[in-house]
Amino acid sequence: MIRVYILVIILLTSLFVSCQRGKPVPVARSFDQYLFPEDLQGVVPNGVTGDDSIQLVRAYIEQWTRQQALLHHAQRNVSMNTERLQRQVEEYQNGLIVYEYEQALINQKLDTLVSDEEISAYYDSREELFTLKQPILKTSYIRLKRDAPELDRVKRLFQSTDFEEQDLLEKYCAMYASQYALHDTAWYYVNDLIRKFPIAKINEDDYGKTGRIFEIIENNELYLIILQDSKFRDTRSPLSLVQNNIRNLILNKRKIDLIDQMQRRIMDDAREKNNIEIYN
Structure with a gap:
């Protein structure tokens, strides 16, 4: 102070x-x-x-x-060319003014509501844009100490679809697991999953073996992993994974169209009122 x-x-x-x-x-x-x-x-x-x-x-x-x-x-x-420098400054300033006007127009006029139907139509009409460059997985996993109790029972519960047994497993994980995800239905790129567990130790050829338990030991910890679903590289990405990207693509296209319409309208009006002339 x-x-x-x-x-x-x-x-x-x-x-x-x-x-x-x-x-x-x-x-x-x-x-x-x-x-x-x-x-x-x-x-x-x-x-x-x-x-x-x-x-x-x-x-x-x-x-x-x-x-x-x-x-x-x-x-x-x-050694500076003063006239050229001044011209560049003016061009930059003019560009900033036009940019600010375009942003104000977008903020006032842009329709930001994108329906699920529009997203689906875009997805269906541009299949080539949504080819996977790497595998994606739906996974469940449990991270435990190697000496965690009742491991055989945990593995059985992990593969069970019975509601009561899943509830028992949830309680067990809350007590003994340092990390776990049992009911995650989202798709993840393999590179993103590396931050959660050592997925690199599962061979890519085994990604199709869904429903089985993979056991990985690393740093004195046991990872129990189930691949719930998988899609390989060069196959089509599921809509749920690219939905937000498609929404942004649609909005960006609307911005471009809105600015283009504004520019055309201004130019047409200027020509109609003889405010633009080109001399030969």
């Missing part, structure tokens, strides 16, 4: 001295460029206090001095 007060006092003192002398007093200089207290407005977001606010101000000042120093040396050592 003392450092916060010091920083505040420095800034207030700078402002006070500025008022007294009739000219601003800088808080930093880099070559012939100066940073003033008013330039720091907005650097610290509302609600940020203490050491965090000090670090933000210091980081901003450090970044500013570095950028000004680099700019100074660049200006002295690079």
